[in-house]
Amino acid sequence: MNPPTSLLLTLKAHRGFIVFLLGFALFRTAVADWNPIPSASMRPTLLEGDVVLVNRLAYDLKLPLTDVVLRQLAEPRRGDVVTFSSPLDGTRLIKRVVGLPGDRVALQAGVLVLNGQPLTPAPRHSAGETIAPGWVVEAMRGTETLDGRPHAVQALPALQARRDVEEITVPAGHYFMLGDNRDLSVDSRYIGTVPREKLIGRAHRLLVSADWLGEDGWRLAPRFARWMSPLQ
Known part of the structure; x- marks a missing residue:
């Protein structure tokens, strides 16, 4: 049996599984996806080891595997947590939308100023934040409203x-x-504003979470209290 015939028979025998894989790949690139959180840029909302569910149809219907928008479905809102491709190098990032088209945005001593109005987080309280194993710094935490x-x-x-x-x-x-x-956080302060076609989707829920790096080194401890919780 020659190699091409053998390959065709193998593909035919597994066509159901192949169709499933293709369909699953298209589903992930066009409908829904998940995004592991590798960094601390969204703390305290998202922690390293969280995995979030991403709705790829939240804003646009795109041609699978491309940034080509076939149809706009809804408008991003201030406060949405979104995944997107960095306009600088294509890196996949997850951040919060704070400024819409036409908004005037500034930061003054770390305070977000939106259309001339400072959004001072309140109330503030202090907590310890682990930057790296053995390196803990003070974190000032508060609530911001968009x-x-x-x-x-x-x-x-x-x-x-x-x-x-x-x-x-x-x-x-x-x-x-x-x-x-x-x-x-490496965000629009460093990479500039993000074009709509670079938006991947809206992250709206945590799927699972595990603490994979503790103060004593590598570990894997599930955070069951965070599983399936909605994002704010």
């Missing part, structure tokens, strides 16, 4: 960070993104 939707944010005063940004007007078709961990 369009009536509250979410947690934190600042890390001991770290050097870009806490002041001159006011910009978000261009048409673009969005200004910030991480909830304001002093440890």
